[in-house]
Amino acid sequence: MKIIYTDVLVIGGGLAGLRVATGVKQRGHDVVVLTLVPPKRSHSAAAQGGMQASLGNCKMGEGDNEDVHFSDTIKGSDWGADQEVARMFVHCAPKAIRELAAWGVPWTRVHRGDHTSVINAQKVVIHEKDEAHGLITARDFGGTKKWRTCYTSDGTGHSMLFAMDNKAHQDKVEIHERLEAMSLIHKDGRCYGAVARNLMSGELVAYIAKATTIATGGYGRIYSVSTNAVICQGMGQAIALETGIATLGNMEAIQFHPTAIVPVGILTTEGCRGDGGVLLDKDGYRFMPDYEPEKKELASRDVVSRRMTEHIRKGKGVKSRYGDHLWLDITILGRAHIEKNLREVKEICENFLGIDPAVDWIPVRPTQHYSMGGIRTKYTGESQTLKSLYSCGEAACWDMHGFNRLGGNSVSETVVSGMLVAEYIADFCDTPESSINIDTSTIETFIHKEKEKIEALLTKEKGEDAYILRRRMEEIMMTKVGIFRNGADLQDAVNELEELHKRSKNIEVFRSKSRAANPALFNAYRTQRMIKLALTVAYGALMRTESRGAHSREDFPMRDDANWLKRTLTSWPDETQTLPSVSYEEITIANMEMPPGFRGYGKDMTDAHPESEIRQKAVDVIREKLESEGATRFEIQNALMPFLDKLPKKYRGTNERLGENV
Amino acid sequence: MSEEKAPRILKINVLRFDPNDENDVPHMQTYEVEEAYGMTLFVVLNEIREHQDNSLMFDFVCRAGICGSCSMLVNGRPTLACRTLTSKLDENISLAPLPLFKLIKDLSIYSGEWMRGLNEKLETWIHDKEQEINVDKLEERMEPALADEIYELDRCVECGCCVAACGTIQMKPDFVGAVGLNKVARYHLDPRDKREDEEYYELIGDENGVFGCMSLLGCQDVCPKDLPLQSKIAYLRRMMLTTGLKS
Numbered sequence: 001m002k003i004i005y006t007d008v009l010v011i012g013g014g015l016a017g018l019r020v021a022t023g024v025k026q027r028g029h030d031v032v033v034l035t036l037v038p039p040k041r042s043h044s045a046a047a048q049g050g051m052q053a054s055l056g057n058c059k060m061g062e063g064d065n066e067d068v069h070f071s072d073t074i075k076g077s078d079w080g081a082d083q084e085v086a087r088m089f090v091h092c093a094p095k096a097i098r099e100l101a102a103w104g105v106p107w108t109r110v111h112r113g114d115h116t117s118v119i120n121a122q123k124v125v126i127h128e129k130d131e132a133h134g135l136i137t138a139r140d141f142g143g144t145k146k147w148r149t150c151y152t153s154d155g156t157g158h159s160m161l162f163a164m165d166n167k168a169h170q171d172k173v174e175i176h177e178r179l180e181a182m183s184l185i186h187k188d189g190r191c192y193g194a195v196a197r198n199l200m201s202g203e204l205v206a207y208i209a210k211a212t213t214i215a216t217g218g219y220g221r222i223y224s225v226s227t228n229a230v231i232c233q234g235m236g237q238a239i240a241l242e243t244g245i246a247t248l249g250n251m252e253a254i255q256f257h258p259t260a261i262v263p264v265g266i267l268t269t270e271g272c273r274g275d276g277g278v279l280l281d282k283d284g285y286r287f288m289p290d291y292e293p294e295k296k297e298l299a300s301r302d303v304v305s306r307r308m309t310e311h312i313r314k315g316k317g318v319k320s321r322y323g324d325h326l327w328l329d330i331t332i333l334g335r336a337h338i339e340k341n342l343r344e345v346k347e348i349c350e351n352f353l354g355i356d357p358a359v360d361w362i363p364v365r366p367t368q369h370y371s372m373g374g375i376r377t378k379y380t381g382e383s384q385t386l387k388s389l390y391s392c393g394e395a396a397c398w399d400m401h402g403f404n405r406l407g408g409n410s411v412s413e414t415v416v417s418g419m420l421v422a423e424y425i426a427d428f429c430d431t432p433e434s435s436i437n438i439d440t441s442t443i444e445t446f447i448h449k450e451k452e453k454i455e456a457l458l459t460k461e462k463g464e465d466a467y468i469l470r471r472r473m474e475e476i477m478m479t480k481v482g483i484f485r486n487g488a489d490l491q492d493a494v495n496e497l498e499e500l501h502k503r504s505k506n507i508e509v510f511r512s513k514s515r516a517a518n519p520a521l522f523n524a525y526r527t528q529r530m531i532k533l534a535l536t537v538a539y540g541a542l543m544r545t546e547s548r549g550a551h552s553r554e555d556f557p558m559r560d561d562a563n564w565l566k567r568t569l570t571s572w573p574d575e576t577q578t579l580p581s582v583s584y585e586e587i588t589i590a591n592m593e594m595p596p597g598f599r600g601y602g603k604d605m606t607d608a609h610p611e612s613e614i615r616q617k618a619v620d621v622i623r624e625k626l627e628s629e630g631a632t633r634f635e636i637q638n639a640l641m642p643f644l645d646k647l648p649k650k651y652r653g654t655n656e657r658l659g660e661n662v
Numbered sequence: 663m664s665e666e667k668a669p670r671i672l673k674i675n676v677l678r679f680d681p682n683d684e685n686d687v688p689h690m691q692t693y694e695v696e697e698a699y700g701m702t703l704f705v706v707l708n709e710i711r712e713h714q715d716n717s718l719m720f721d722f723v724c725r726a727g728i729c730g731s732c733s734m735l736v737n738g739r740p741t742l743a744c745r746t747l748t749s750k751l752d753e754n755i756s757l758a759p760l761p762l763f764k765l766i767k768d769l770s771i772y773s774g775e776w777m778r779g780l781n782e783k784l785e786t787w788i789h790d791k792e793q794e795i796n797v798d799k800l801e802e803r804m805e806p807a808l809a810d811e812i813y814e815l816d817r818c819v820e821c822g823c824c825v826a827a828c829g830t831i832q833m834k835p836d837f838v839g840a841v842g843l844n845k846v847a848r849y850h851l852d853p854r855d856k857r858e859d860e861e862y863y864e865l866i867g868d869e870n871g872v873f874g875c876m877s878l879l880g881c882q883d884v885c886p887k888d889l890p891l892q893s894k895i896a897y898l899r900r901m902m903l904t905t906g907l908k909s
Contacts, residue, residue, distance in 0.1 A: 038774025
């Protein structure tokens with residue numbers, strides 16, 4: 001039996017996981033990162049358009065600050081987000097980007113003087129100030145009041161991930177590649193690490209740690225068409241679920257990105273529209289202004305995806321052998337701009353579509369993109385129910401996105417949550433109670449269980465074909481748990497997924513019997529877990545009889561704050577149950593800085609909670625009083641909803657901006 | 663491919679070997695796949711694995727030409743399989759793992775280990791004596807054109823195609839390759855990295871570094887990201903020569 005002891009185990013080597021690892025390492029704790037693929041190949045690299053941080057350096061970002069970023073994020077979440085967490089996030093995003101700048105990310109910079117941009121299909125000249133020259137610039141993204149999305153061309157995630165991985169090399173972070181966490185080792189409500197499987201040799205290894213962090217990204221691959229990398233199968237959430245103790249939050253909150261190319265589902269960044277690209281229908285008609293006169297193509301992602309779907313349903317889609325699609329037109333931006341700021345998009349168009357986006361329109365349609373749900377944690381990143389299990393990044397639901405994430409807020413979240421959670425973990429590891437107190441026989445039991453599961457898959461006869469079950473699951477999710485949802489379809493989906501789950505217990509790995517590098521074997525056990533996750537999504541969606549953010553019920557079109565201002569929690573306490581257990585966590589209005597209101601898209605579809613108005617009045621009174629007394633925006637914010645004391649001390653400082661606090 | 667014509671039947675010849683199986687020897691195996699519109703090698707290989715041979719091992723992650731996982735020899739030439747359209751190839755297609763890297767199985771290679779070794783050797787991170795970053799303060803300014811220039815070189819995805827196409831590395835296994843030299847060029851350009859020319863000379867001023875390159879420039883021919891490898895290697899060589907003569 002091989003056991004590796006360390007202080008902190010990090011599962012997942014993307015931006016969030018690496019940031020946790022460097023953070024705890026700098027605090028003097030040993031750390032091991034387990035990763036399916038070399039860290040630089042993680043899905044973080046595919047984030048194209050940028051990272052939101054309210055620097056306010058460029059002309060169109062002037063006046064931006066934490067307050068504006070906070071307000072955009074909460075509206076974007078359709079009031080599903082945890083407002084304290086969102087505050088912590090917007091406060092630290094400028095710090096995270098400045099840290100990354102020091103670590104080597106070549107952020108695109110402000111150039112003094114005039115430059116031409118495209119806004120609302122018109123060319124406009126924008127003048128950048130002298131004093132902003134050389135600072136980090138930003139582009140426009142959906143659902144934001146200011147140009148706040150900082151970028152390196154459209155390879156932002158790539159540059160961030162490379163800088164972060166190089167930093168991890170510098171800090172001598174131990175990285176164990178091609179290792180898959182198979183189960184979490186836990187006893188008496190505390191997590192002690194994980195059983196991992198070496199995907200090259202098949203060896204099972206126990207990693208024992210004071211604290212374990214899951215940073216494995218999202219679960220988009222439970223859908224048949226997703227922008228996600230093929231490794232985004234939700235295995236982090238699944239092993240947490242399989243403890244029976246940890247809970248998952250808001251699993252039904254799934255984002256569809258408006259512009260993935262057809263048919264392969266590869267993303268073209270929101271930066272295409274942020275920089276001035278428009279959406280056209282089969283007649284070449286720009287339809288978004290009809291639906292959303294104010295924000296047009298730059299409404300929040302959930303809104304644009306629904307509007308596109310509506311428009312296609314009206315028969316305005318372009319017919320193709322892969323179904324109907326719409327056009328993304330970025331030709332107006334000109335070749336020079338595309339080749340400098342949208343070069344990944346250009347490469348993707350050339351390589352996968354054989355078109356030149358400086359001349360041709362790009363076939364696009366809304367495609368599964370992001371998992372707002374994930375392992376439910378406290379603001380510290382620790383599971384609410386399983387001690388010393390932490391999670392951050394897309395894998396987690398801590399919960400800053402609520403029911404819809406703003407573009408540019410996800411890579412930003414990876415590094416911000418990573419830097420914060422690292423500190424909370426390090427604090428925990430500094431205490432005597434973090435001592436590892438688990439006997440080897442318990443560890444052995446966990447290893448043995450995984451070994452038995454693998455043997456069962458390899459030796460079973462007359463079993464089920466994992467591929468058939470998986471493809472059916474993907475299809476159900478796509479057709480019945482998609483952009484628009486309804487009770488009948490969701491009930492069908494739950495019923496059939498439950499059936500697939502039962503059948504998945506009988507999966508057999510046909511022919512390919514190797515215990516080492518065997519793709520059929522890992523497809524088998526991952527399929528079993530993905531079906532469970534799919535059930536948490538579909539079941540949560542069925543139960544939630546309202547529409548909020550990306551969860552849109554045709555049979556319940558209102559956002560029902562009176563009954564549904566709460567988070568869905570799913571768990572799987574008993575291995576023999578065939579549906580997840582569901583409970584709810586109230587979101588309290590009484591201490592909100594920004595009580596629920598109208599998001600500003602279409603007509604107001606809110607069933608207000610009676611407390612919203614009460615709290616809004618209280619907020620207004622406090623604000624008015626303090627404003628009349630000449631209080632700063634920080635003092636007002638602090639009076640409404642204090643959050644600084646929750647942050648690690650080193651991150652409480654006030655952010656400098658041009659013209660503010662410098 | 664026109665709609666009317668019957669689709670081609672592609673013959674996919676894969677070089678297979680499982681180092682974990684002591685009875686296995688490297689061998690070619692042929693699969694037939696009906697071509698479809700817009701088909702890439704990502705689609706082809708997954709179709710084979712799902713419907714014909716579930717033991718076939720290969721690596722894809724982003725499947726969008728961004729992550730560099732799926733580099734392999736396609737008809738003998740190193741490239742990213744995910745963005746290789748079958749329509750651009752003959753119906754006989756040969757696939758083999760990239761040479762020089764440790765083989766995991768079939769088309770899957772352990773490039774991560776190699777790249778990590780390289781990064782550690784060349785210390786591909788910002789060297790700044792100032793350890794503490796004040797994250798509350800305005801970021802250091804940088805000329806916009808310089809930031810763009812650094813990004814141009816920062817686009818390397820460590821796919822290993824340049825290593826597989828390198829003549830020098832066949833003879834000198836410790837040669838850092840175009841991937842390594844490009845990284846040095848990238849950090850040398852970056853004013854945030856305070857290393858002196860002499861320190862870079864210590865890293866690459868020998869035959870495993872910039873003076874080892876035989877200038878065959880297979881790297882430049884195959885780089886999927888069209889990095890300016892040729893000009894950067896030439897630049898580094900001049901720079902290192904001057905530094906070498908000075909010291």
